[in-house]
Amino acid sequence: MLKNITLGQYYPVDSVIHRLDPRVKILLTMAMIVAVFLVRSLVGYALLLAFVYLVSRLAKVPFRLIIKGIKPLRFILILTFLLNLFLSAQGNILFQWRFITITDQGLRQSIHYSLRLVFLVLGTSLMTLTTSPIQLADGMELLLSPLKVIRFPAHELAMMMSIALRFIPTLLEETDKIMKAQMARGADFESGNLLRRAKAMIPLLVPLFVSAFRRASELAMAMEARCYHGGEGRTRLRVLKLTRPDLWASLAVAGLIALIVLEGIVLPKGWLL
Amino acid sequence: MSIELRNVTHVYAEGSAFRSVALEDISLTIEDGEFLALVGHTGCGKSTLVQHLNGLLKPSSGQVLVDGQDLHGEHVNRRLLRMKVGLVFQYPEYQLFEETVAKDIAFGPKNMGLGADEIDRRVRSAMAQMHLDYQKYAERSPFELSGGQMRRVAIAGILAMEPQTLVLDEPTAGLDPHGRDRILGILRELHEKGTTIVMVSHSMDDVARLATRVAVMSHGKLIATGTPREVFSRQDMMENAGLRIPEAARLCQSLRQRGVPLPDGLFTLEELRTHLSALWREAHPC
Ligand SMILES: Nc1ncnc2c1ncn2[C@@H]1O[C@H](COP(=O)(O)OP(=O)(O)O)[C@@H](O)[C@H]1O
Numbered sequence: 140m141l142k143n144i145t146l147g148q149y150y151p152v153d154s155v156i157h158r159l160d161p162r163v164k165i166l167l168t169m170a171m172i173v174a175v176f177l178v179r180s181l182v183g184y185a186l187l188l189a190f191v192y193l194v195s196r197l198a199k200v201p202f203r204l205i206i207k208g209i210k211p212l213r214f215i216l217i218l219t220f221l222l223n224l225f226l227s228a229q230g231n232i233l234f235q236w237r238f239i240t241i242t243d244q245g246l247r248q249s250i251h252y253s254l255r256l257v258f259l260v261l262g263t264s265l266m267t268l269t270t271s272p273i274q275l276a277d278g279m280e281l282l283l284s285p286l287k288v289i290r291f292p293a294h295e296l297a298m299m300m301s302i303a304l305r306f307i308p309t310l311l312e313e314t315d316k317i318m319k320a321q322m323a324r325g326a327d328f329e330s331g332n333l334l335r336r337a338k339a340m341i342p343l344l345v346p347l348f349v350s351a352f353r354r355a356s357e358l359a360m361a362m363e364a365r366c367y368h369g370g371e372g373r374t375r376l377r378v379l380k381l382t383r384p385d386l387w388a389s390l391a392v393a394g395l396i397a398l399i400v401l402e403g404i405v406l407p408k409g410w411l412l
Numbered sequence: 413m414s415i416e417l418r419n420v421t422h423v424y425a426e427g428s429a430f431r432s433v434a435l436e437d438i439s440l441t442i443e444d445g446e447f448l449a450l451v452g453h454t455g456c457g458k459s460t461l462v463q464h465l466n467g468l469l470k471p472s473s474g475q476v477l478v479d480g481q482d483l484h485g486e487h488v489n490r491r492l493l494r495m496k497v498g499l500v501f502q503y504p505e506y507q508l509f510e511e512t513v514a515k516d517i518a519f520g521p522k523n524m525g526l527g528a529d530e531i532d533r534r535v536r537s538a539m540a541q542m543h544l545d546y547q548k549y550a551e552r553s554p555f556e557l558s559g560g561q562m563r564r565v566a567i568a569g570i571l572a573m574e575p576q577t578l579v580l581d582e583p584t585a586g587l588d589p590h591g592r593d594r595i596l597g598i599l600r601e602l603h604e605k606g607t608t609i610v611m612v613s614h615s616m617d618d619v620a621r622l623a624t625r626v627a628v629m630s631h632g633k634l635i636a637t638g639t640p641r642e643v644f645s646r647q648d649m650m651e652n653a654g655l656r657i658p659e660a661a662r663l664c665q666s667l668r669q670r671g672v673p674l675p676d677g678l679f680t681l682e683e684l685r686t687h688l689s690a691l692w693r694e695a696h697p698c
């Protein structure tokens with residue numbers, strides 16, 4: 140039933156990449172996203188692909204798992220490709236039939252746009268597969284903490300994020316259990332028209348909300364009982380420290396960006412897209 | 413109606429990093445009219461097993477046969493069969509959702525497509541069976557009841573479907589002694605009236621008092637079945653499975669070690685009391 144949903148797709152193994160500082164990983168992922176937009180030719184995409192493959196090997200994450208991240212996006216990808224292909228009027232006409240016109244620039248653009256999307260997903264998958272949600276929240280908090288001077292609630296935001304992340308699997312489990320319990324009472328979640336299906340959700344949603352509120356109030360009580368009073372003066376259990384691999388990872392990404400920029404300058408325009 | 417598990421294996425999250433084998437090659441037949449207790453340490457797969465009995469989970473391999481018919485065969489109406497095997501989940505009070513107790517209990521019968529009169533009859537009868545006074549509780553909101561009452565309402569919701577087999581996953585977990593005795597008493601009544609009962613339990617004392625047969629699980633495997641007497645006499649096996657024998661049996665053992673002449677295989681407090689008072693009367697004739 141719900142077993143196909145993988146929220147927070149963390150792949151729990153121990154590797155150099157997993158051990159990198161989450162702050163560094165977030166920043167490097169952002170840098171890689173920028174790099175994707177600098178690519179001018181297929182050579183650049185090949186470089187990116189090689190980089191993703193290399194990192195996946197280092198991270199001991201199966202490459203196909205990273206590729207699988209594209210699957211939910213396939214319709215958006217096809218749509219992006221087709222829209223760009225048919226709707227751009229500039230450039231030399233390659234093919235014309237009734238109202239359909241395909242130009243060389245349109246083709247180039249649609250390939251670029253779809254590949255950019257693909258690499259955006261691959262880059263972020265690489266990060267979420269190798270960084271646990273809690274680490275991500277930690278990293279975000281620290282990266283955002285300079286904004287505290289302008290009263291940005293970095294700690295509260297990160298705390299809310301980690302609590303939410305912590306409870307996603309619990310709530311999914313709970314949903315699965317209540318769903319089964321109601322099915323044992325003959326509830327039917329799968330057939331009927333939209334209205335009937337919406338109505339069939341009531342026996343699922345009411346208990347789910349009741350339990351979510353109960354959990355929330357219990358958690359709040361437990362946190363207060365342990366003297367939680369916000370982020371001020373709070374130290375951390377996991378102290379993040381930059382290590383040598385973090386430096387190497389940064390250098391690797393810097394090298395990748397340099398290569399991509401170089402590729403844009405060196406290769407003659409129009410060569411391989 | 414007989415339910416037969418034939419070489420059932422169940423694997424959660426197959427093909428992922430979280431793969432876990434919860435059941436391994438389980439073969440077990442639930443006979444008509446018996447009171448089967450399913451015992452085993454936490455995480456040994458009891459809840460997984462009971463969810464196979466009404467087709468909520470599909471075995472990764474093996475078969476579940478209901479009256480000889482494969483529950484996951486091609487032309488089987490699983491929803492219909494599901495209604496013949498009433499499954500009460502652990503903490504069933506968390507499934508309550510209606511405005512009133514009566515409406516909540518009516519949810520199952522309604523899904524069966526019964527008429528209004530029949531539904532009303534079943535709601536009343538299920539409430540009576542669960543010792544819930546219709547006048548007092550029918551129009552109350554289930555969310556303002558006590559934990560034990562909520563649990564009885566939830567079980568009534570399953571009973572109202574009049575299943576031939578009632579399967580309960582730890583029905584007394586988290587209840588106070590009073591609420592727990594009440595539920596166990598009701599189960600005994602239901603069994604005496606002919607309902608087949610399968611109960612998951614952690615209390616060997618309850619099992620000793622109620623069950624006609626015990627199935628012992630350990631790490632996803634079925635390691636023993638038999639009458640309570642047979643199973644509880646194999647203390648080593650029970651200990652290997654991470655279980656204790658009933659309190660009365662342990663008391664009986666230590667009394668025998670100190671020379672009190674008690675027979676073998678006493679495992680309920682009632683039996684022990686009878687024997688001890690007989691011994692007392694022998695020793696103190698007056
Ligand atoms: N929905 C699930 N997904 C993955 N693993 C599960 C799931 N439910 C149970 N398990 C695992 O299966 C094993 C048996 O669980 P369960 O049947 O709940 O045991 P019991 O009821 O005897 O305590 C446990 O190791 C548990 O972690």
Ligand SMILES: [Mg+2]
Binds near residue numbers: 458459502581
């Ligand atoms: Mg269980």
